Amino acid sequence: MTSHYVRCFVKGSFENVFEVLKRAFGNVYAKKFDDYRELFRGVILGEEYFFRVNSDVAILIILEKRSTEETEVEIISCAGGAGLAGISYSAHSAYANKVKDFLADSGFKIDVKEEIPYFSDYRTRTA
Numbered sequence: 001m002t003s004h005y006v007r008c009f010v011k012g013s014f015e016n017v018f019e020v021l022k023r024a025f026g027n028v029y030a031k032k033f034d035d036y037r038e039l040f041r042g043v044i045l046g047e048e049y050f051f052r053v054n055s056d057v058a059i060l061i062i063l064e065k066r067s068t069e070e071t072e073v074e075i076i077s078c079a080g081g082a083g084l085a086g087i088s089y090s091a092h093s094a095y096a097n098k099v100k101d102f103l104a105d106s107g108f109k110i111d112v113k114e115e116i117p118y119f120s121d122y123r124t125r126t127a
Contacts, residue, residue: 004093005119006075006100011109014040014065017073020106021061025099040065050091053079057095075099076119093117 010017018040022030025046033041044061057079064072077099079092103110 002092003076003078003119004096005114005116006073006096006112007114008073008075008100008110008112009066010071010073010103010111011069012071013069014042014063014071017071017103017108018042018044018063020103020108021063021073021099024102025059025061038065048095050079050094053091055079057091059095059099061099073099073103 018030018032021044022042026044027046027048029043029045031043033043040063042061042063044059044063046059046061047056048059049055050057057077060076060078062074062076066072075096077092077096079095100110100112
């Protein structure tokens with residue numbers, strides 16, 4: 001399974017960013033977490049059918065409040081491949097980019113801090 005990872009800062013309150021993304025991409029699961037220190041975090045899980053791989057592609061969006069007007073957003077998209085070779089035809093990166101484009105089209109300013117195509121846990125274990 002191939003994955004695509006994006007970490008970005010979004011100019012906008014946690015509540016606004018979470019609600020917009022939940023409505024657009026949270027067709028499987030969405031939940032907000034907070035604590036007494038007003039640290040807000042959220043998780044959004046969604047899926048969408050991609051014709052090019054004849055399968056659903058999954059999206060995981062993790063949000064964390066950085067300040068009253070800035071939210072950190074991590075996007076991880078995973079796609080299974082089609083055929084014997086398991087080729088994803090970049091469906092995983094297309095879905096991650098769809099989230100970024102949606103935020104920009106919704107009027108949010110996005111500052112991409114990190115983007116890793118063909119992301120795997122190997123990279124996180126060796127960092």
